[in-house]
Amino acid sequence: MASIERIEHVARRVIRAKNEGHDVVVVVSAMGKETDRLVELAEEVDYQGLDARREMDVLLSTGEQVTISLLSMMLMKHGFKSESVLGRQANILTDKEHTRARILDIDASFLKNRLSDGVIPVVAGFQGTDDSGNITTLGRGGSDTTAVALAAVLAADECQIYTDVEGVFTTDPRVVEGARCLDEITFEEMLELASLGSRVLHTRAVEFASKYQVPLRVLSSFEDTPGTLITREDDAMEQPIISGIAFTRDEAKLTILGVKDVPGVASAILGPISEANIEVDMIVQNVAADMSTDFTFTVRREDYDQAMNILQNIAKNIDAREVSGDNKIAKLSMVGVGMRSHAGVASRMFEVLARESINIQMISTSEIKISVVIAEKYLELAARALHSEFDLAEVAG
Amino acid sequence: MASIERIEHVARRVIRAKNEGHDVVVVVSAMGKETDRLVELAEEVDYQGLDARREMDVLLSTGEQVTISLLSMMLMKHGFKSESVLGRQANILTDKEHTRARILDIDASFLKNRLSDGVIPVVAGFQGTDDSGNITTLGRGGSDTTAVALAAVLAADECQIYTDVEGVFTTDPRVVEGARCLDEITFEEMLELASLGSRVLHTRAVEFASKYQVPLRVLSSFEDTPGTLITREDDAMEQPIISGIAFTRDEAKLTILGVKDVPGVASAILGPISEANIEVDMIVQNVAADMSTDFTFTVRREDYDQAMNILQNIAKNIDAREVSGDNKIAKLSMVGVGMRSHAGVASRMFEVLARESINIQMISTSEIKISVVIAEKYLELAARALHSEFDLAEVAG
Numbered sequence: 144m145a146s147i148e149r150i151e152h153v154a155r156r157v158i159r160a161k162n163e164g165h166d167v168v169v170v171v172s173a174m175g176k177e178t179d180r181l182v183e184l185a186e187e188v189d190y191q192g193l194d195a196r197r198e199m200d201v202l203l204s205t206g207e208q209v210t211i212s213l214l215s216m217m218l219m220k221h222g223f224k225s226e227s228v229l230g231r232q233a234n235i236l237t238d239k240e241h242t243r244a245r246i247l248d249i250d251a252s253f254l255k256n257r258l259s260d261g262v263i264p265v266v267a268g269f270q271g272t273d274d275s276g277n278i279t280t281l282g283r284g285g286s287d288t289t290a291v292a293l294a295a296v297l298a299a300d301e302c303q304i305y306t307d308v309e310g311v312f313t314t315d316p317r318v319v320e321g322a323r324c325l326d327e328i329t330f331e332e333m334l335e336l337a338s339l340g341s342r343v344l345h346t347r348a349v350e351f352a353s354k355y356q357v358p359l360r361v362l363s364s365f366e367d368t369p370g371t372l373i374t375r376e377d378d379a380m381e382q383p384i385i386s387g388i389a390f391t392r393d394e395a396k397l398t399i400l401g402v403k404d405v406p407g408v409a410s411a412i413l414g415p416i417s418e419a420n421i422e423v424d425m426i427v428q429n430v431a432a433d434m435s436t437d438f439t440f441t442v443r444r445e446d447y448d449q450a451m452n453i454l455q456n457i458a459k460n461i462d463a464r465e466v467s468g469d470n471k472i473a474k475l476s477m478v479g480v481g482m483r484s485h486a487g488v489a490s491r492m493f494e495v496l497a498r499e500s501i502n503i504q505m506i507s508t509s510e511i512k513i514s515v516v517i518a519e520k521y522l523e524l525a526a527r528a529l530h531s532e533f534d535l536a537e538v539a540g
Numbered sequence: 541m542a543s544i545e546r547i548e549h550v551a552r553r554v555i556r557a558k559n560e561g562h563d564v565v566v567v568v569s570a571m572g573k574e575t576d577r578l579v580e581l582a583e584e585v586d587y588q589g590l591d592a593r594r595e596m597d598v599l600l601s602t603g604e605q606v607t608i609s610l611l612s613m614m615l616m617k618h619g620f621k622s623e624s625v626l627g628r629q630a631n632i633l634t635d636k637e638h639t640r641a642r643i644l645d646i647d648a649s650f651l652k653n654r655l656s657d658g659v660i661p662v663v664a665g666f667q668g669t670d671d672s673g674n675i676t677t678l679g680r681g682g683s684d685t686t687a688v689a690l691a692a693v694l695a696a697d698e699c700q701i702y703t704d705v706e707g708v709f710t711t712d713p714r715v716v717e718g719a720r721c722l723d724e725i726t727f728e729e730m731l732e733l734a735s736l737g738s739r740v741l742h743t744r745a746v747e748f749a750s751k752y753q754v755p756l757r758v759l760s761s762f763e764d765t766p767g768t769l770i771t772r773e774d775d776a777m778e779q780p781i782i783s784g785i786a787f788t789r790d791e792a793k794l795t796i797l798g799v800k801d802v803p804g805v806a807s808a809i810l811g812p813i814s815e816a817n818i819e820v821d822m823i824v825q826n827v828a829a830d831m832s833t834d835f836t837f838t839v840r841r842e843d844y845d846q847a848m849n850i851l852q853n854i855a856k857n858i859d860a861r862e863v864s865g866d867n868k869i870a871k872l873s874m875v876g877v878g879m880r881s882h883a884g885v886a887s888r889m890f891e892v893l894a895r896e897s898i899n900i901q902m903i904s905t906s907e908i909k910i911s912v913v914i915a916e917k918y919l920e921l922a923a924r925a926l927h928s929e930f931d932l933a934e935v936a937g
Contacts, residue, residue: 147584184606187544188613195613201624202609205602209581212599216585216592227598232673276629 146175147213152364153305154217157263161223165300166258168293170268171214172286173206181206196241200270200280204230207267207286215265225263228254230270231278235289237271243282244271251296266293284345291348295355301372302357304344305364310371311336311343313535314388319527321536324368325386329376330359332386335478335512349373376480384481384488385533388526392473392519394424395447396504397440397454401464404436411461412438415453421446425474425507425516435464439505441516444470472504473522476514477529489513495532501525543572544610549761550702551614554660558620562697563655565690567665568611569683570603578603593638597667597677601627604664604683612662622660625651627667628675632686634668640679641668648693663690681742688745692752698769699754701741702761707768708733708740710932711785716924718933721765722783726773727756729783732875732909746770773877781878781885782930785923789870789916791821792844793901794837794851798861801833808858809835812850818843822871822904822913832861836902838913841867869901870919873911874926886910892929898922 153171160167181202185195211227218225234253237244257264268286271279281288287304294302309324311333316322328336330353337346343361352359352373362370402408409428416423421442429437442450447470458466482488492513496503501524505516517525530536550568557564578599582592608624615622631650634641654661665683668676678685684701691699706721708730713719725733727750734743740758749756749770759767799805806825813820818839826834839847844867855863879885889910893900898921902913914922927933 147581150585181606184544184610185613188547188610188617190613190617193613193616195616198609198612198616198624201612201626202606205605208602208605209578209599212595213581213585215595215598216582216587216590219590219592219595220585220587227595229598229675278626 149174149364150210150214150217153214154221156305156364157218158221158223161263167263168254168258168297168299169214169263169265170286170290170293171207171210171265172268173203174210177206177209178203197277200241200244200278203280204267204270204278207269211265211267215263218263218265223263224261225265226257228257228264228266230267230289231272231276233264233266233293235271235292237273237279237281239273239275239277239279241277241279244273244279246271246281246288246292249292249296251293254293254297284347287345287348288351291351291355291357291359294357294359295351299357301360302352303360303362303370304348306343306361307364308343308361309363309366309368310361311373312387314526314530315390318390318523319388319530321530323536325371326369327372327374328386329480330373331376331511332478332480333373335476335509336387336389344373383479384485385477385479385535386481387478388475388529388535389478390473390475390522390526392522393444394441394472394474394516395444395450395468395470396472396516397442397447397450397466397468398437399439399454399458399463399466400437401435402438402461404434408436408461409438412454412457413440415457416440416442416450419449419453421450421453425505425514427505427507441472441474441505469504471519472516473519474514474516475522475525475529476512477533478512480511482511482513491532492529495528496525499524499528546571546761547607547611547614550611551618553702553761554615555618555620558660564660565651565655565694565696566611566660566662567683567687567690568604568607568662569665570600571607574603574606575600594674597638597641597675600677601664601667601675604666608662608664612660615660615662620660621658622662623654625654625661625663627664627686628669628673630661630663630690632668632689634670634676634678636670636672636674636676638674638676641670641676643668643678643685643689646689646693648690651690651694681744684742684745685748688748688752688754688756691754691756692748696754698757699749700757700759700767701745703740703758704761705740705758706760706763706765707758708770708784710783711923711927712787715787715920716785716927718927720933722768723766724769724771725783726877727770728773728908729875729877730770732873732906733784733786741770780876780932781882782874782876782932783878784875785872785926785932786875787870787872787919787923789919790841791838791869791871791913792841792847792865792867793869793913794839794844794847794863794865795834796836796851796855796860796863797834798832799835799858801831805833805858806835809851809854810837812854813837813839813847816846816850818847818850822902822911824902824904838869838871838902866901868916869913870916871911871913872919872922872926873909874930875909877908879908879910888929889926892925893922896921896925 215225215227234250236248268289273279311325312322314322333349359373360370424441426440451468454466501521503515507514612622612624631647633645665686666677670676708722709719711719730746756770757767821838823837851863898918900912904911
């Protein structure tokens with residue numbers, strides 16, 4: 144939500160769905176810069192080191208409260224019965240983990256009752272209440288999670304998530320000209336894409352939708368296009384080998400060379416890193432030769448310097464030969480449930496990269512994903528070549 | 541509440557009271573321009589003629605919600621246990637009259653419980669909840685009313701209202717140099733002064749405090765002065781004849797001349813005025829002579845033109861001789877419970893005005909008040925002369 148114009152726009156969408164005969168429950172987030180403004184106010188209080196999470200929830204939840212009232216007014220102005228509904232009023236019960244609460248239970252009877260009265264309920268996303276009546280917030284991806292959770296308990300036909308993009312693309316359209324908006328994608332694929340840097344939907348909302356089998360549609364708040372339906376593999380009409388190519392530049396690589404290949408060495412290396420709250424993504428250990436091994440892992444680029452300092456100390460302690468690193472790398476991943484039934488996707492991917500003379504620095508695979516680390520400067524070239532090789536610009540099926 | 545600096549300042553006040561050994565419950569209003577900002581957002585929705593009062597309450601109540609979280613954080617930062625408390629959490633039950641709800645009941649057990657845990661509860665003023673869990677707001681003077689109501693149910697020793705003035709003055713210090721901040725004043729006097737244009741406290745909060753016998757202190761948010769204690773007449777230590785002189789320029793006078801003095805003529809005149817939602821303040825009807833009478837009343841200056849139009853129509857209908865008006869008038873009132881026991885206050889007031897050659901256009905009295913309407917240009921002169929005559933600059937007792 145950016146402004147009153149955006150609220151007007153959302154109201155039109157809601158009215159159209161209502162006029163098509165659907166019962167509609169709307170879930171909204173805070174308006175554009177409202178959350179930033181509230182966080183700045185809290186920072187002015189300068190509560191360093193203080194556990195003020197309960198109060199942050201009271202503060203931040205006002206953002207959604209403003210939006211629900213304005214959108215309800217807008218719907219009323221257009222002649223519809225509408226009521227704003229706070230998280231508490233929608234009976235969204237959470238645990239007591241302020242700023243990152245988990246939904247424990249939702250009693251849908253209130254919303255069902257309002258729907259049966261012909262009202263369009265406009266629910267505040269991102270917020271709930273604990274069993275003592277304190278306001279809680281759900282943390283990142285909270286409003287999407289609220290929408291999915293309500294769709295689940297209301298057994299909705301579809302949960303539509305309006306975003307600033309048209310849907311889920313085969314790859315980043317800013318990088319690959321032929322990038323195409325997918326009609327459908329499976330939950331599994333979406334989870335891999337979301338965790339790999341496609342910022343369309345927060346992983347948590349997708350996980351929730353997957354768990355409760357809520358058909359989820361991602362579509363644009365601005366454009367009048369059908370978007371992408373995220374659904375179960377069984378229900379997916381098309382099953383191309385590859386659904387999308389995701390990538391992230393936000394990576395750095397660290398290597399420790401000449402480590403004694405004995406039990407416990409991996410935890411001796413990664414323990415201090417994770418104790419410093421640095422998240423490790425890919426981990427590769429080379430096959431041991433002459434009783435020594437090399438060990439490589441990736442971290443977020445912003446954590447590179449700190450991780451390197453820690454690793455240099457570790458190297459001394461475990462008597463390793465050398466430490467090296469590179470923060471000019473990128474990770475590129477191909478995702479698709481079709482990989483399961485199509486052998487040779489990996490080798491075809493490696494061939495394409497070799498043809499373009501792109502060196503693969505690390506490889507990691509899962510059942511429906513292949514990720515490679517390459518030099519950052521080759522990222523666009525690799526993405527375009529793979530997008531073309533796997534015919535992602537074509538409409539499949 | 542104007543800004544973070546103001547919140548810091550309030551926190552210091554609270555901490556001082558706490559350190560003096562008091563249990564403290566804080567009630568706060570929205571920050572300076574927050575309410576204006578929220579109203580503007582609603583106006584952008586442009587919901588003309590729509591009954592959106594329920595949604596306005598959801599919207600406006602966020603203002604206080606922001607303040608309570610920030611003040612609680614500030615108190616925590618200074619090492620105190622503090623929790624923000626919404627109107628609903630403080631069990632402030634109201635009727636369903638959105639935007640102007642009345643408090644029906646307050647269950648003080650929650651706040652007592654928090655106090656017994658050593659917590660400083662910071663309660664959102666202005667807001668409550670109806671018996672369906674909808675947010676309601678109390679309308680003008682709402683935060684003061686919340687504070688007084690909580691003081692009543694908690695049997696507080698004192699309810700302190702922090703304002704942008706030092707306390708209740710004998711008259712407007714901008715007009716009369718010798719105006720003095722009163723140490724004490726009775727509820728009755730305060731009610732007369734509040735309704736006469738002293739904008740220190742809303743009438744409603746004073747009425748509430750009077751009804752529940754809550755000792756009320758008005759003091760400055762900025763200056764470190766004791767302010768004015770508003771208390772019962774029995775408890776007042778000093779009982780000067782006159783406590784204060786209030787005045788307002790926001791008045792206009794209308795007269796209808798040569799009206800037949802028959803039953804029903806007053807309602808024929810005032811009925812259409814009040815139907816147009818114009819509030820009538822003073823009403824004076826001259827003694828009838830030759831079966832006809834003159835009828836004068838005052839309205840707010842902004843309503844003058846509309847009232848004049850209506851009155852001219854009425855004059856035709858009831859065959860009155862003439863209509864006249866004046867919107868360059870002011871009302872000046874002397875208030876004091878001491879009037880009850882001291883005869884001659886009115887005549888002494890009239891003498892002073894006569895001595896200054898100020899013509900009295902209308903007179904209205906109550907048990908503890910005398911109001912006169914005079915030409916606006918003489919207002920300052922009259923106020924100074926009366927302030928001096930009744931020795932209001934001196935400390936009484």
